[in-house]
Amino acid sequence: MGFDIDKIRADFPILKREVYGKQLIYFDNGATTQKPQQVIDCITNYYLYKNSNVHRGVHKLSVEATTDFEESRNYIAEFINAESEKEIVFTSGTTESINLIANSFSNLLDKGDEVLISSMEHHSNFVPWQQLCENTGAKLKIVPVNDNGSLDMDFLDSLLNEKVKLLAITHISNVMGTINPIKEIIAKAHNYGIPVLVDGAQAIAHIEIDVKELDCEFYCFSSHKVYGPMGFGVLYGKSHWLNNLQPYQYGGEMISTVTIDKTTFNEIPYKFEAGTPDVPGALATVEALKYIKNIGIKNIVEYEDELLVYATQKLLEIDNMRIIGTAHHKTSVISFLVGDIHPYDIGTLLDQMGVAVRTGNHCAQPLIDNYCIPGTVRISLGIYNTKQEIDIFIEALNKTLAMLA
Ligand SMILES: *Cc1c(COP(=O)(O)O)cnc(C)c1O
Numbered sequence: 374m375g376f377d378i379d380k381i382r383a384d385f386p387i388l389k390r391e392v393y394g395k396q397l398i399y400f401d402n403g404a405t406t407q408k409p410q411q412v413i414d415c416i417t418n419y420y421l422y423k424n425s426n427v428h429r430g431v432h433k434l435s436v437e438a439t440t441d442f443e444e445s446r447n448y449i450a451e452f453i454n455a456e457s458e459k460e461i462v463f464t465s466g467t468t469e470s471i472n473l474i475a476n477s478f479s480n481l482l483d484k485g486d487e488v489l490i491s492s493m494e495h496h497s498n499f500v501p502w503q504q505l506c507e508n509t510g511a512k513l514k515i516v517p518v519n520d521n522g523s524l525d526m527d528f529l530d531s532l533l534n535e536k537v538k539l540l541a542i543t544h545i546s547n548v549m550g551t552i553n554p555i556k557e558i559i560a561k562a563h564n565y566g567i568p569v570l571v572d573g574a575q576a577i578a579h580i581e582i583d584v585k586e587l588d589c590e591f592y593c594f595s596s597h598k599v600y601g602p603m604g605f606g607v608l609y610g611k612s613h614w615l616n617n618l619q620p621y622q623y624g625g626e627m628i629s630t631v632t633i634d635k636t637t638f639n640e641i642p643y644k645f646e647a648g649t650p651d652v653p654g655a656l657a658t659v660e661a662l663k664y665i666k667n668i669g670i671k672n673i674v675e676y677e678d679e680l681l682v683y684a685t686q687k688l689l690e691i692d693n694m695r696i697i698g699t700a701h702h703k704t705s706v707i708s709f710l711v712g713d714i715h716p717y718d719i720g721t722l723l724d725q726m727g728v729a730v731r732t733g734n735h736c737a738q739p740l741i742d743n744y745c746i747p748g749t750v751r752i753s754l755g756i757y758n759t760k761q762e763i764d765i766f767i768e769a770l771n772k773t774l775a776m777l778a
Contacts, residue, residue, distance in 0.1 A: 376672045382757050384409040384664075395727025398762045403547050403706055403753030404731055406578060406600045408661070415660040416602060419653035427652055428626060428643075438652055445655035446642075452662050453592065454583040455609055462615070462642040463650055466606035467574040468497040470593035471541070473608055473645060474570055475501035477618035482538055484510035489532055489540040489567070491516040491524055492743050495547050496736045498572040502541055511538070518743065522549040522698030529558065533565050540569045544576035548735045548751065549698020550681075550706030552580065559589050568614065574598055578755065579677060579704040581670045590614050596654060600756075601661030605654030608645070615641040622647040665756070673756055677705040680754045680763065687767045691774070697749050705758075708735075708749035714777050716750045722776060723750075726769040 382388055387407045390397045399407060425434035427442045443458070450458040464470045482488070488502050492515050506513040514537070516529045524542075540562045544555050559569045568590035573582060578599040584592050592609040596602055610618075620627055620638055624647035629637040638644045665673060684707055688694050693712035710716065720732035733748045734741040741748055752766070 376668065376676050378676075378757070378759060381668065382759075384411065385757050386410060386413070388757060392727050392729075393725055398728045398758075398766060400752040400754060400758065400762075400766065401729045401731050402578070402755035402758075403575065403598075403735070403751060405597045405603065406755050407757070408600060408602065409664055411664055412601055412657045412660045415657040416653045419656055426649055442650070442652050442655050445659045448659045449607060449655075449662065452582075452666070453607075453609060454585045456585065457612060459641050460609055460612050460615065462608040462610065462645045463655060464593075464606040464608050464645075465604050465651070466595040466597070467495075467572060467593045468595075468606075470591075470606050470608035471498055471570065471572065472501050473621045474541075474591055474610075474618070475505045476621040478539060479505060479509060480619060482506075482509040482511040485536065486511040487514050487532075487534075487537045488512070489514050489516065489529075489537050489542075489562075491518065491542050491553075493518050493522070493524070493546045493548065493551065493737065493740050494541070494543055495572065495574065496738070497574070498541055498543060498570075499737075499739065502539075515739075516542075518551075518740070521700050522546065522551045522703075523700040524551070524553050524558070526554070526557075529561065533561060533567065535565055537562075537565060537567045540567050541572070542569070543572040543574075544582075545573075545579065545704055545706075546698065546737075546740075547575045547706065547753075548708050548737045548740055548749065549700065550575075550703035550708075550753075551698055551700040552576075552702040552704060554702070555589070556587050559587055563588070575704070575706070578665065578673075580674060584609050596658040596661060599658075599661055600664055601658040602654050605651050605658055607658075610641075612641060615645070620644050620647070624648045626650075668756065676756065677754060680758055680760065681705040681707070683760050684752065684754065684763045684766075687763060688770075691767075691770070697744060697746065705754035706751065707753075708751045710746060710749055711774060714774070716748045718777055719750045719770070719773055722773040723766070723769055726772065728766050728769050 425438040427439040446458045570591040573594040577594040596605040627647040695710045697708040716732040731751045
């Protein structure tokens with residue numbers, strides 16, 4: 374199957390929108406992606422025709438909702454090639470998935486233990502571990518990045534030892550687009566018996582994810598970054614790990630029996646899903662994953678790669694252009710600075726010309742500090758972006774730079 378860009382663009386109603394009388398150019402897919410009509414319809418249909426709580430009622434609607442909800446779990450398990458649907462915990466997003474594990478690890482860590490992360494982590498994969506270490510007396514150790522934004526693998530080697538109780542690392546940097554050699558990293562960690570959590574928030578929309586092949590203990594992602602709805606996410610965990618971890622929230626659904634004296638917990642994954650879940654979120658996530666599967670992940674990789682190369686070339690024609698993150702393996706995310714112009718000024722003017730970019734530290738302040746820069750302008754491209762849009766963006770950027778000169 375080919376890559377029919379016109380058909381894809383037609384599926385995303387918001388792309389017809391104008392801002393300040395200009396056609397919207399949406400280059401902020403790293404923050405959240407837009408939703409195709411199929412996903413929007415799925416959510417609407419749920420509330421129009423299906424709404425009911427799951428796992429509780431004997432009535433028709435509840436039984437149907439439960440079946441649909443559990444089928445979503447099966448689909449998502451298959452999509453990332455998990456061994457079993459029991460390994461798929463539904464959460465509100467990557468942030469909650471990571472916090473769940475950090476919380477459940479609190480009684481596994483002692484003073485003198487270590488937790489390893491990298492300096493390119495999103496705050497979501499940074500702060501929970503920092504807090505966990507503060508609360509347990511464990512030490513947080515950080516793998517630095519090289520100048521080009523790739524991970525310093527020699528430094529990683531030097532930090533691996535038996536004291537490390539967990540390695541938490543991003544698959545793809547949300548600031549630089551760097552694709553970490555995650556399989557190799559996991560294998561290295563396993564040599565020391567270290568479990569690995571992968572933050573896949575940026576990876577899920579751009580590359581194929583196979584948790585069995587990666588052999589990670591945990592994998593996290595958010596639906597809204599892969600053309601699905603906000604407020605829904607996934608935590609994949611190997612079943613023996615999930616079986617042995619403490620639940621992190623208590624309430625309905627996650628229990629097996631409750632008496633005044635004692636509560637026993639439900640089996641996985643329900644043990645980690647307290648309260649009423651986001652049922653339409655699960656259904657719409659499946660719709661989004663089907664959408665990209667239908668286009669073909671390989672086609673997406675190829676197309677976005679083309680956009681990345683084109684945009685990089687065009688940007689580098691601009692004087693005093695500095696791209697932060699030039700690793701060999703990267704996705705369609707480009708962070709840049711021009712001379713000593715503040716990123717915020719560029720972002721504001723681009724916005725007025727209809728181009729939505731992100732500016733600032735991108736929730737990765739330690740990384741930005743590492744480069745001693747005030748932040749960056751970031752464009753992050755998705756399946757519906759085009760070379761024509763890049764041309765318009767470059768023209769707008771040149772105008773912007775002339776105004777700020
Ligand atoms: C967006 C993002 C997160 C946080 O995801 P939420 O959906 O906000 O929970 C974590 N890590 C990376 C790399 C991200 O890009």
